[in-house]
Amino acid sequence: VQRGWQVVIVTQTGARPLIEAVLERVAARGAFPLLRMGFDWPFHRFWVKHAPEDLLTQLPSIDAFERENCDAIVTIEGPSNTRQGSDLPAERFALWREALRPYSRRVFEHELAWVVSQHPTPALAQEAGMTLAQFEDFFYGSVLIDWDALEAEMEQIAARFDAGKSVRIVGDETDLTLNLEGRNGRVSTAKTNLPSGEVFYSPLETSAEGVITFTEYPACYAGHQVGGVRLRFEGGVVVEASAASDEGFLLTTLDTDEGARRLGEFGIGCNPGIRTHTRNTLFDEKMDGTIHLALGQSYTDLGGTNESAIHWDIVKDLRNGGRIELDGEVVQENGAWKL
């Protein structure tokens, strides 16, 4: 954060101690903090729920000006109830995301500085099945680690996948092939996500073939938790989808737009502090021994061309009998690297 910057802070009231520490430090650096605090996610849920439908795809000039002119966005999630927002009709939410799309480009293409983090709240602890004290231990155990050492390890993993082409993911009810040819990965360090710790790619948009079943954990998105998601891909497109619970939300979300049925991301979790799924994507997608796929928007700066109003990360655990093959060679088995 530099002097003169305009720093938008998107947050929720549960994160108060961290919000106030950030406000103080941003101001002390001579950067102007613009606090955008709601009680729960998402910030615009009253608008999404109650606005006339024909206005949902429009962004008011004040909001647009802010998104075009801010120098940094600090997102600090601190929900009091993780299910808030789950009552928003997916169709209306998609219209609103459409309004935001021209502006999210600045974030995806790193035209501005940004970081996403959380503050441990009772609601997040509850979602994780932990006491607040347990969750705080888990939280700081994944955030306060030796980032330089982890970065070096992740660079090795990325180098190997950068040089490879075909990725095969095998696991419980899962056999899926992707192609990364010509695509470089990104090592996620503690600069944009806290916790961080993943290596991720935008795979070739037409390459996904086969089946993946997320038997271990629910797929969490927009306040929903969809159990037992099963996706079958042909030529990069989801041609069959089912779920053990909340299947309607899965199917509606896949119909958001054309890009919602293609992959925007293949990610590999590498954070050794995260061994437990907490129904909290920011953490779950970094879990060591897992991979995740994101439906929807790809990373244009990683060569991705898929466009969508959604970006839904879903985590697959490979620690119990799963493996990753790269160009026919097993590079990870039961969550352990064989590089």
Added chain:
Amino acid sequence: VQRGWQVVIVTQTGARPLIEAVLERVAARGAFPLLRMGFDWPFHRFWVKHAPEDLLTQLPSIDAFERENCDAIVTIEGPSNTRQGSDLPAERFALWREALRPYSRRVFEHELAWVVSQHPTPALAQEAGMTLAQFEDFFYGSVLIDWDALEAEMEQIAARFDAGKSVRIVGDETDLTLNLEGRNGRVSTAKTNLPSGEVFYSPLETSAEGVITFTEYPACYAGHQVGGVRLRFEGGVVVEASAASDEGFLLTTLDTDEGARRLGEFGIGCNPGIRTHTRNTLFDEKMDGTIHLALGQSYTDLGGTNESAIHWDIVKDLRNGGRIELDGEVVQENGAWKL
């Protein structure tokens, strides 16, 4: 609120039920709500406290754009602690108010729609010396009244003062003369303040002569409560000032700028639901049987020419032996009208 409007909602977390009702209704009308919520007043206190001093008089472009382009401002005070902000150095606060001055003109001159209200919180009840239930009764008893009937009464009072010139306020340690010649008053109805119920003027800037002592109640401003304020005016200017407590804050505030020593407002409280001082200016200044004077910024649309970064309303109770004379005639005595 009209379709297409951009409605800024400035508020604090304690007002949650009212905030959410407003967000829903604004959105349902097709007006875009822009929530600017902090934990406590003032919204920018971290900036005022910690920013480099040379930046304090500047407004960042995003904030300026919002203030120039919003169609309405809804302020809903809902503090969790009424003393927050009282630690802000008055000099730094004055610099920040300087930055806001070009934009507050839109509010003072009614270029946009605005309303100021509150939501009854434990902190406001505590300040009033009441339980929350007692304060809620008091609160709604002053807000949910017959506004049409009160407006008719206030119109009579305003007509009388509009036609008059010299106002003399006599009371405990008080004998002060003002001139309203050529100035019209405004009847405050429930459109911009809730509770409402006052008739107010911007008196001639050079007219105040004499002494007023606010013996009954503290003068509340910026989180401070200054006891026993005594002001002596000559030619419209405060030439002597003292206080029984927190005198330093009074003197510093009077030195904010040239206009801070002149009167911007003479107001007459008319709300029959407000019989008790609650250290809450929005209510206190409407108390039936009281008058108030504001140091600082005047109402340009009422003919006022005094400019200042401050506007500090201070309430004087006239119900116990006080009186108001208009051109030599007693028009109110012991708080009762003799019109």
